[in-house]
Amino acid sequence: MNNVYTAKGNEVVGEQTAEYTEGGIRWRDNVYQELTFRPQEESLPLKGVGGSFTLHDVTIGQRFHWERQESQTFQGILKLVVDEDKIVAINILPVEDYLTSVISSEMKGSCSLEFLKAAAVISRSWLYAQMQRRQEKADGPAPFFSFVKGEGESIRWYDREDHTIFDVCADDHCQRYQGITRASNPQVAEAVNATRGQVLMYEGKICDTRFGKCCGGQTNEYQYCWENIEVPYLRSVKDPFCNTHDTQILRQVLNDYDLETRDFYEWTEELSQEEIHERITSHLKMDLGPILALEIVEKGPGGHISKLRIVGKEKSFIVGKELEIRRMLSASTLKSSAFTVETKNVRNSIPGRFILHGHGWGHGVGLCQIGAAVMGEQGYNYEQILQHYYTGAEIKGL
Secondary structure, X not given: OOOOEEEOOEEEOOOOOOEEEOOEEEEOOEEEOEEEEEEOOOOOOOOOOOOEEEEEEEEEOOOOOOOEEEEEEEEOEEEEEEOOOOEXXXXXXXXXXXXXXXXXXXXXXXXXXXXXXXXHHHHHXXXXXXXXXXXXXXXXXXXXXXXXXXXXXXXXXXXXXXXXOOOOOOOOOOOOOOOOOOOXXXXXXXXXXXOOOEEEEEOOEEOOOOEEOEOOOEOEOHHHOOOOOOOOOOOOOEOOOOOOOOHHHHHHHOOOOHXXXXXXXXXXXXXXXXXXXXXXXXXXXXXXXXXXXXEEEEEOOOOOEEEEEEEEOOOEEEEEOHHHHHHHHOOOOOOOOOEEEEEEOOEOOEOOEEEEEXXXXXOOEOEEHHHHHHHHHOOOOHHHHHHHHOOOOEEEEO
């Protein structure tokens, strides 16, 4: 605690340790079901966030190739709860303060102001849409299952339903939120304030404004990543902007650890028979025999594969959707599912090597951050950027 907080009637400051034990949270020799730490200067919840706290060794980029740990500092309320034999840290704070952090965490604050405004509108829209979905699911008659498993196939996607005890997570699964660790650029605050309360809407509803790093030249569509429904404002569009090698723009839109990824527009991944067999067997928890082929069953307009048939010597199996495919074929999650397959060193119909020729970084749905950054540098305003990526959506003030 970097300032004085209060919890269970005590003033709290400095280093604290909370441990999971016997179904509860052990703190200062007592066990609790949950703990809430509030900045002392708060008289009412969310009336000025005040204070700050630091969490050590937070894992970011979980299961992606840039995964690492870092200490992160947050403002506002800290709530600790028990969930599935672990402690979950929940930060409670106002939406607009959250957005300032998200935009600074997703990219650098040195981008063009128009691009940052576009980012503020879509981050705000996405957040409110997720909060509404969470409430709808809570009020609904039955739980929603984000997987379909049958004879010869396993189709799974990762979405809102993965979170039930908080609105959004802090990692790439939702939106990167790293507190005030990187939220120090005044231009980000200007973009948030200039668009305060603005969201994208379609036919009277707040848009679920998905976005990713680089679409690879054409955006993907919602149903190829998540639930099998068409979302009219998440249509596939051509993106002539994201194929850039302009280091000035890339340094604006990519954080330091993102800059480690250089081959995001076009990339190649090469796997030996032994590597691909081990990864598929480990992921599926079944042995298909030597892998003979990877066959595309279904893909989106931008080439992002949503169903992939793995042809083994013993049997075949279909896997989907895009993130599941990416996790299956790479130890640290493939950059995207938009790839074609080349085989080499074939002996007795068994390839010795598989070469994946891919493009793009991420799921490819909605706004392409690198493409939008280029548009901002070329003089497009934030309304034009949003209209390009979200077909038929309108900016409205809440």
